[in-house]
Amino acid sequence: xxxxxxxxxxxxxxxxxxxxxxxxxxxxxxxxxxxxxxxxxxxxxxxxxxxxxxxxxxxxxxxxxxxxxxxxxxxxxxxxxxxxxxxxxxxxxxxxxxxxxxxxxxxxxxxxxxx
Amino acid sequence: xxxxxxxxxxxxxxxxxxxxxxxxxxxxxxxxxxxxxxxxxxxxxxxxxxxxxxxxxxxxxxxxxxxxxxxxxxxxxxxxxxxxxxxxxxxxxxxxxxxxxxxxxxxxxxxxxxx
Numbered sequence: 001x002x003x004x005x006x007x008x009x010x011x012x013x014x015x016x017x018x019x020x021x022x023x024x025x026x027x028x029x030x031x032x033x034x035x036x037x038x039x040x041x042x043x044x045x046x047x048x049x050x051x052x053x054x055x056x057x058x059x060x061x062x063x064x065x066x067x068x069x070x071x072x073x074x075x076x077x078x079x080x081x082x083x084x085x086x087x088x089x090x091x092x093x094x095x096x097x098x099x100x101x102x103x104x105x106x107x108x109x110x111x112x113x114x115x
Numbered sequence: 116x117x118x119x120x121x122x123x124x125x126x127x128x129x130x131x132x133x134x135x136x137x138x139x140x141x142x143x144x145x146x147x148x149x150x151x152x153x154x155x156x157x158x159x160x161x162x163x164x165x166x167x168x169x170x171x172x173x174x175x176x177x178x179x180x181x182x183x184x185x186x187x188x189x190x191x192x193x194x195x196x197x198x199x200x201x202x203x204x205x206x207x208x209x210x211x212x213x214x215x216x217x218x219x220x221x222x223x224x225x226x227x228x229x230x
Contacts, residue, residue, distance in 0.1 A: 001161075042204060043159070043220045092158055102147055102208060104218055106158035 002027050004107035006093050012113045013083055020079045021110045023093030028073035031096035033104070034066070038089045046091075049076040083114045117142040119207050121221030129229050134195055136224045138205035139187040145207040148181060148188050149218070153202045162203075163190070192226075200228045 003026040013019050023032065032049040047055040047068055055068035070076040080087050093107040118141040128134045140148075146167035151159035165172045165179045165188065172179050176195075181188040192199055202225050208218040 004158075006158075042222045045217060102218075103149065103161065103164065105161065106151075108156075108158045111156075 001103075001105050002029055002095055002097055004093060004095060004105060006107040006110055008110055009108065010111040010113075012115060015084050015114055017083055018079055018081045019083065019112060020077050021091055021093075023076045023078070023107055025074045025095055027097070029095040029097050030073075030099050032070055032076045033094045033096075034068060034076070034078045035092040035094060035106075036089045037092060037109070043092065046078070049078075080112065083112075085114045088112060088114045117145055117207055117217075117219040119205060119219045119221045121205050121224060123224060124222065125225045125227070127227045127229060128195055130195055130197060132195055134192045134199070134226055136190045136203055136205065136226070137187060138189070138207075138221050139185075140207040140219075141186065142207070143183075143186065145209060147208050148179070149206050149208075150179060150190050151204045151206065151220075153204065153223075155201075159204060195228050197228050197230065200226060202226070 005024045007022045034046040035043045036046055037043050045058050046061045046066055047057040049055050049068050049070040051070045065081055067079045090109045090111050092109045094104045096104055119138055121138045149164040150162050152162045153159045163174050163177050163179050165181050167183055170181055176193045178191045202223045204223050205221040206218050
């Protein structure tokens, strides 16, 4: 399976600031996704990162708050903008290598605390 | 859309005993059911999966069963060991990903193995 690297692994930020999280994959993948996992909760899909075009956001998530880029088939970024304490979560990148199999692999996540 | 329910939310078993986690899904079109294990401070790791054309799959101490008629599937861990302590997530989706066939995760089960 693809090796997924996320940076940073954790961060503590002040409210009102923004943080950009990077996801790098060691091979070209078909699909890339961003999830949020609030403390003690399940995984919630934020958006699908589309290569060369705007991301597809899930209900409750908007581009102004979570801008996403995917310039190529191995790299994506998620920005958490104008942060508040409610944004304190784990943010996870995941990938699907082959559409036909639809198996998702996850990065280790970015643990974000907003003060 | 698909909805996945997972029980129990917490489970404590004696080392060496078996653990069973159960999930139900709502969309009869779902045909792929992965299970993820998330250890503290890490991202979810795929541990086993099953497709709708089989009723059971086993990998060493881990097995998954699927009942399509009842729309439920279960994870069985035998001879539990301390390293099995983690949060386990079931999920359901359609093989052959499209924008309409996201992976839907259960709420998670926190498994603790007592020495």
